[in-house]
Amino acid sequence: MQLDNRKRELVKEFSPMLEKTSLLTKIWIVTLISIISVGIYAFVIQFKEGHIVTGMRDNVVWGLYIINFIFFVCLSYSGAFISGILHFFRTPWKNSVTRIVEIITVLSIIVGPIFILLCIGRLDRLYFLFLYPRIQSPITWDIIAIITDLVGCFIYLYLTFIPDFAILRDSPDLKLPSWRKKLYKYLAINFQDTPDQRKRLHNTTSIMSKMVIAMAIVAYTVLAWIFSLTLQPGWNSTIFAPDFIVAGLYSGVSVIIIAMYLIRKYFKLEKYIVKSHFIMAAMVLLVLSLLLGYFTFSDYFAKWFSHKIADIDLLHTLFGHYFWMFILANYVGFIIPLVILSIKKLRTIKLITFAALIAVLGLWLNRYLIVIPTLETPYLPIQDTRPEFIQYTATWVEWSLSFAGIAAFLLFFTLLIKFIPIISMSGIIDDERRKLKTKEDANKSISYK
Amino acid sequence: MKSNLYNHPFFISIIVALLVNINGIAQQSDLSNYRTRFDFKTVKQVDNSRLLEVTFMALNKTDRKDQLPVYEAEIQFFNILNDEEMLLGTSKTSNEGIAQLILPENQKYRTDGEGYINLRARFNGTAALSEEEGDLMVKDLHLDLNLTEIDSVKTVTLTAFTVDSLGVKTPVSDVDIITYVKAMLSKMNIDEGTISDGEYSFTMPQNFAGNPQGNLTITSIIDDNDEFGNIIQEKTVHWGTFNKPLKQDKNMLWTKAAPIWMYVVLTILLLGVWINYIYTIANLFIIKKEGDNLSSEPKKNYTVK
Numbered sequence: 001m002q003l004d005n006r007k008r009e010l011v012k013e014f015s016p017m018l019e020k021t022s023l024l025t026k027i028w029i030v031t032l033i034s035i036i037s038v039g040i041y042a043f044v045i046q047f048k049e050g051h052i053v054t055g056m057r058d059n060v061v062w063g064l065y066i067i068n069f070i071f072f073v074c075l076s077y078s079g080a081f082i083s084g085i086l087h088f089f090r091t092p093w094k095n096s097v098t099r100i101v102e103i104i105t106v107l108s109i110i111v112g113p114i115f116i117l118l119c120i121g122r123l124d125r126l127y128f129l130f131l132y133p134r135i136q137s138p139i140t141w142d143i144i145a146i147i148t149d150l151v152g153c154f155i156y157l158y159l160t161f162i163p164d165f166a167i168l169r170d171s172p173d174l175k176l177p178s179w180r181k182k183l184y185k186y187l188a189i190n191f192q193d194t195p196d197q198r199k200r201l202h203n204t205t206s207i208m209s210k211m212v213i214a215m216a217i218v219a220y221t222v223l224a225w226i227f228s229l230t231l232q233p234g235w236n237s238t239i240f241a242p243d244f245i246v247a248g249l250y251s252g253v254s255v256i257i258i259a260m261y262l263i264r265k266y267f268k269l270e271k272y273i274v275k276s277h278f279i280m281a282a283m284v285l286l287v288l289s290l291l292l293g294y295f296t297f298s299d300y301f302a303k304w305f306s307h308k309i310a311d312i313d314l315l316h317t318l319f320g321h322y323f324w325m326f327i328l329a330n331y332v333g334f335i336i337p338l339v340i341l342s343i344k345k346l347r348t349i350k351l352i353t354f355a356a357l358i359a360v361l362g363l364w365l366n367r368y369l370i371v372i373p374t375l376e377t378p379y380l381p382i383q384d385t386r387p388e389f390i391q392y393t394a395t396w397v398e399w400s401l402s403f404a405g406i407a408a409f410l411l412f413f414t415l416l417i418k419f420i421p422i423i424s425m426s427g428i429i430d431d432e433r434r435k436l437k438t439k440e441d442a443n444k445s446i447s448y449k
Numbered sequence: 450m451k452s453n454l455y456n457h458p459f460f461i462s463i464i465v466a467l468l469v470n471i472n473g474i475a476q477q478s479d480l481s482n483y484r485t486r487f488d489f490k491t492v493k494q495v496d497n498s499r500l501l502e503v504t505f506m507a508l509n510k511t512d513r514k515d516q517l518p519v520y521e522a523e524i525q526f527f528n529i530l531n532d533e534e535m536l537l538g539t540s541k542t543s544n545e546g547i548a549q550l551i552l553p554e555n556q557k558y559r560t561d562g563e564g565y566i567n568l569r570a571r572f573n574g575t576a577a578l579s580e581e582e583g584d585l586m587v588k589d590l591h592l593d594l595n596l597t598e599i600d601s602v603k604t605v606t607l608t609a610f611t612v613d614s615l616g617v618k619t620p621v622s623d624v625d626i627i628t629y630v631k632a633m634l635s636k637m638n639i640d641e642g643t644i645s646d647g648e649y650s651f652t653m654p655q656n657f658a659g660n661p662q663g664n665l666t667i668t669s670i671i672d673d674n675d676e677f678g679n680i681i682q683e684k685t686v687h688w689g690t691f692n693k694p695l696k697q698d699k700n701m702l703w704t705k706a707a708p709i710w711m712y713v714v715l716t717i718l719l720l721g722v723w724i725n726y727i728y729t730i731a732n733l734f735i736i737k738k739e740g741d742n743l744s745s746e747p748k749k750n751y752t753v754k
Contacts, residue, residue, distance in 0.1 A: 135707035135711055135715065136704075141715075148719065148722055151726060152722065155726060155729055155730070159733075162733075162736075189733060189736060190736075190739075190740025190741055190743075191736060191740055192739075192740050192743045194739065194743065197739050197740065200735060200739075201732075201736060204729050204732045207729070208725070208729055211722065211725055
């Protein structure tokens with residue numbers, strides 16, 4: 001009975017998020033839709049004219065799209081990884097962040113692969129990939145990994161949502177349209193929160209959490225192999241797979257921190273998302289920044305020391321044409337978060353969020369430096385010496401579609417948190433049930449004495 | 450208009466310092482600072498021709514590193530006997546300061562009573578450079594390199610002798626000789642010894658790879674001998690043990706079908722994951738069924754108060 005009351009309290013607390021849409025939210029949604037519309041217009045142009053409207057040419061065949069693809073897919077894998085870890089270890093403070101992480105995971109695995117579709121010159125031949133797959137090709141492995149991961153993430157996300165759907169279904173006073181109530185009822189699959197159902201759902205979720213951790217590692221590795229199994233200078237590196245894992249986690253934790261900050265601020269969730277959440281995330285980010293800095297240094301140092309002509313050409317490009325980007329990505333992107341996070345006095349919520357923002361931007365630039373300079377310094381000299389064939393510059397079409405992708409991610413996020421509370425109500429109830437049980441067990445043992 | 454340069458004394462002082470720096474002044478070539486080096490040597494080559502070579506350099510008296518080749522200098526080569534010079538030929542020094550003259554195997558030389566060929570190289574001098582001259586005396590040594598294989602034992606035999614005017618062969622002794630095998634970038638020393646009674650032999654070490662055809666080039670050299678100068682002899686023999694790869698590696702990734710293990714690994718991984726998905730979905734159906742069974746009982750509603 002005590003827990004039923006608590007459920008009522010929680011529904012009451014979170015109902016405004018689900019029932020009302022403020023003017024600011026409406027403006028925000030309209031802005032995002034406008035950005036997406038510009039992106040759709042850019043896509044129509046690209047579809048009609050072909051890739052000539054982008055900065056991609058014969059040598060630099062990958063541009064902003066593939067960078068965004070890596071960024072979003074890594075974000076998703078890191079989300080799955082972190083979410084799995086939080087669930088697997090039953091972290092006590094997980095309820096406040098786990099929903100954010102899960103939503104980021106699913107949305108980024110939806111948005112990420114859209115960029116790879118934009119990268120394909122002949123979309124009409126896309127089905128060839130499925131009709132004539134080459135099992136030897138890392139691209140095929142990646143397609144399989146992404147599809148498997150997408151399905152796995154959806155199932156995992158749904159499993160974690162079921163108890164909350166049930167709570168929302170059993171709250172008739174929520175001022176929601178009838179279709180939403182019906183949808184909650186349908187999605188709750190008659191979950192009545194009985195001990196049997198709870199146990200079964202918990203066990204299933206627990207297995208899936210382990211599965212998503214393993215899948216994230218495999219998928220990360222396959223994504224890294226798309227690059228590192230080629231002989232291109234700068235890509236053919238054994239450290240790429242672990243580097244991608246750490247880099248993905250680095251960006252994932254950073255985006256989670258930023259999302260926590262914005263959600264806490266906008267929905268006034270200071271009670272649930274407390275400073276210690278930021279401190280914990282900051283500690284993880286600090287360790288990851290050290291690891292990623294070490295991996296990056298090790299990779300570039302080995303290239304410089306071995307003095308292979310192609311690698312040296314690449315380093316000349318990185319320290320020449322891309323000097324400032326290299327500094328921003330590999331020095332500022334690591335050092336500023338490192339300084340902020342390692343000094344106790346600087347570990348305030350705002351500064352931790354600022355460090356996370358710098359880390360995200362630095363990591364995006366880092367991905368840019370992995371892709372573009374390598375394609376600009378091929379083994380064979382570039383035959384066509386027109387500047388656009390030698391140096392890649394993204395066009396407005398690519399930027400529009402990139403921003404449209406980010407806008408789509410934010411729009412889906414906004415809509416999803418209008419549909420389900422951003423704080424896991426069932427998680428809070430579970431914790432309180434566990435505490436209650438521990439208390440009862442303690443009382444029993446006292447009475448026996 | 451007042452110059453802005455006066456506002457920057459630091460930069461001005463650096464520019465002035467650079468202007469007056471002695472290293473900044475263009476150097477003038479002054480031959481009085483140099484002395485010349487005129488090295489003359491002879492090498493009896495593999496085909497028994499004789500190379501006469503002069504290296505003509507100008508060396509800075511104070512700076513050892515400053516060496517300039519004297520190029521386009523005409524060098525005359527002579528065979529001399531009793532102060533009588535017989536011109537063998539002329540050659541001009543190259544950009545590296547080296548002048549070479551190759552005399553064929555059948556070249557006739559005048560020899561002194563002891564059988565020495567007296568050779569002279571001369572630069573006649575110019576207005577700037579003084580005359581240079583170098584003399585050599587060597588005996589004509591015949592060096593034969595024989596490579597034999599008896600009962601799988603590979604033996605290198607060297608015979609060395611001089612021939613006098615009557616055609617009598619005289620074996621030589623106490624002549625040091627080094628034998629090499631030609632490698633890709635340099636020569637590899639395989640034996641050092643001394644010719645005695647006109648002969649020296651050794652057993653060839655085993656397991657030299659040789660070139661892709663299995664050939665080895667063996668070179669024997671008498672280096673800067675007081676009596677005979679430099680002599681080189683060389684032969685190529687099929688003694689290499691080049692191991693051809695038994696099977697040419699095929700890149701399995703270029704074939705139509707992937708390697709079997711790849712299919713196996715992928716199948717195991719995918720089956721593992723997808724079976725788990727099916728298991729999860731089956732559990733959801735069980736949960737639903739359990740819920741359906743409970744649906745007859747009154748539902749609990751959480752009223753928002």
